[in-house]
Amino acid sequence: MDMIVENNIFRFIYCNLVNTNESCSDFGNFLGILPLGFEWLAFLISGFLLCFIYINGILGAVILSIWGERRLYGRFQNRSGPNRWGPMGVFTSTADAIKVMFKEDVVPVDADKFLFNLAPVLMVFPVFMVFSVIPVGIGTFVVDLNVGLLFILAVTSLSGLAVVIASWASGNRISIFSGLRAVAVLISYEIPMALSLVGVLMLSGTLSLNGIVEAQKIPFILLQPLGFVVFFLASLAEINRTPFDLTEAESELGAGYLNDYSSMKFGIFFLAEFAATIGASAVIATVFLAGWKGPEILPSHIWFGIKLILVLGLIVWVRMSWPRMRIDQILHLAWKGLFELTLINIIVTTIMISIKPDPSVNEMWIMAIINWVICIFSLIIVSKFLNRSVKDNFSNLKNTTPYPVGTEKIKSSFINKKEMVN
Amino acid sequence: MTLDSLLILSAAVFCIGLYGILSKTNIVSTIMSIELMFNGIIIAAVSFSRFTPSALLMNNSFDVSSFALNTALSGHVFGVFIISIAAAESALALALVFVMFNKKSSVDIVDFNELKG
Amino acid sequence: MxxxxxxxxxxxxxxxxxxxxxxxxxxxxxxxxxxxxxxxxxxxxxxxxxxxxxxxxxxxxxxxxxxxxxxxxxxxxxxxxxxxxxxxxxxxxxxxxxxxxxxxxxxxxxxxxxxxNSMDSIENEDALAGLEGFYFEESESGSILIKKAEVLSDGVNKGVFINSTLSIGSSLISNFLIPLQVIGFILISALIGSLTIIRQRRKQ
Structure with missing residues (x-):
């Protein structure tokens, strides 16, 4: 019953469908479409409608964000970007989607067909699950889980499985190399990602995202700068964005594990990638930028949208400014840099909370200043250490022979034996 | 969903895992079967903590405290412990698999019989 | 249920x-x-x-x-x-x-x-409400009313089955503190052990 009380959209649909006065007493005049005794049907219908609205909203946002990102890339590279279809080229991504749908759907001979078709579905499924716990405005969410933040971490870790399946099922070596790299990156970055949220949990005392938004008297980006930096970098790695996008390093691996995918299967991977970008920015906006909270000049949904677009713009900015990193540099950054930063963050937050268990807003500002000073110092120190370890690595590399992908002999274990006979 | 049906489910998963360990010769298959057995045990632990009360709560003269109520969740805590042990165990076992493959380029148990004499 | x-x-x-x-x-x-x-x-x-x-x-x-x-x-x-x-x-x-x-x-x-043992054999109503999170009461017309429980002040007032995360956390750092430390020790030794096993000797 709690869900009906708090969830505005669900309540609106449910109270318009159902014919009793018990749970909708303060709702005003409702339609009462269904006869008495069909509350369970109303419950089902409103749940499905809520999910329907959410998923279509996400798809629309993805289409818009692809267009917006391409316009921004154009601006960054001093060109005009897509501008032919519709006003300012809004319909370009729609045209792209239609083009992708009508391409030929090819399944390679070496592929494991069932798993090959399963991988795109598994890739897009967790991305939509992430959105289900994020409150978009006051009382606007699909479900308010009491383990919401852990749920997001758990569900995003499912995409690693999809990557493994996609890379193996394609049945060629380039896909497998790309998949091995991608999984190494995904698993390594899950650890700093989870640990960077510990400080937030200690400050808010709850795992529910609604509770976290309500606990932010001042946005947590001020109290948890280190957590924000680490979480931002880790989520960039999780969604395969530059500077961590080596799964699609064109010069080495072609399109990576997407090599053999064509038509709408490729389209689904593409959609999952952009939806994951929006999901990551939504999580950052909720956890670190106080979500739908803001001065009451604007409604809560618009505040959330503004923060979402700010984070999305930051991600695009990073993509346009940084070159791609090597695999060893990326793993060094995860294990030697971000991991230590999260530990520093946890220790500092623990000391602060044990001194001031329930701080007022003024004390929070003092905590914020201390945290920012610690953040800047520890970033400088850790970056010095990282720089040294990378140099050491270069001196080691001189003694080894170069190892270009594709020229070495592949062990027969990488290839499906059945299909090798031709 | 009763305690009986949950226990039967857990016993079934456990026994299927045991069958996998005993009947397969591939080491990775063995590791997968061990994980299945772990899952069966966790199901049993959680369903016990959901459907059978702890001894502290059965005592009617006992004053209700958060300590006594938390003992009702011992099964969940055991589940968390089992899951973390399973993660450590599988990482270690897969490291061993890599080493074995490097030594003999095979992961079949039948090939590792040096101690047979 | x-x-x-x-x-x-x-x-x-x-x-x-x-x-x-x-x-x-x-x-x-x-x-x-x-x-x-x-x-x-x-x-x-x-x-x-x-x-x-x-x-x-x-x-x-x-x-x-x-x-x-x-x-x-x-x-x-x-x-x-x-x-x-x-x-x-x-x-x-x-x-x-x-x-x-x-x-x-x-x-x-x-x-x-x-x-x-079955849950029905608990006769202490407070204990049952602390587990499930609500009291059952019979109204005059015979149907069952559900009342939210406010059993204890220290966070368990929602019922341990409804809000299990909080109770698991508090029992991990009270009843199960030593097992928790042992688990941490096992995890770190497994991490170091697997790295040692898999490390290849560097060729001179």
């Missing part, structure tokens, strides 16, 4: 899928497909945990088992010769099938014969 029709249907479907998936894991010739079937079983077990009000455990199951363990196994499978039909049976196949089915029937027999 026991009378909920939707929960029962979901439970029967999911447990059927679990048993089917487990059989597939132990009988599949293709190890990679077996590993994917294993992750499917893990997800279904997580659904069972959600049905049992163990949200925290379900989420941890997905995070650790599906996100890490099964991905690691699938990772390791790529290093095996003959993935497509690499999982062979040993010569003890029939004997082990007989032994396991015997063990299964013994386990079922024991679970049926034993008289487990």
């Amino acid at each position: 026991s009378g909920n029709f939707f929960i029962d249907i979901t439970f029967w479907v999911v447990s059927f899928l679990i048993i089917l998936g487990s059989f597939y894991v132990v009988t599949a010739r293709n190890i990679f497909r077996g590993a994917i079937g294993l992750s499917f079983v893990f997800i279904c077990v997580a659904i069972i945990f959600f049905l049992l009000n163990a949200e925290f455990l379900g989420v941890v199951q997905i995070l650790v088992y599906v996100g890490a363990v099964s991905v690691l196994i699938a990772f390791a499978v790529m290093f095996i010769k003959d993935v497509v039909d690499g999982s062979k049976y040993s010569k003890y196949r029939l004997l082990s099938a007989f032994l396991c089915s015997f063990l299964f029937f013994v386990l079922i027999f024991i679970s049926q014969v034993t008289e487990w």
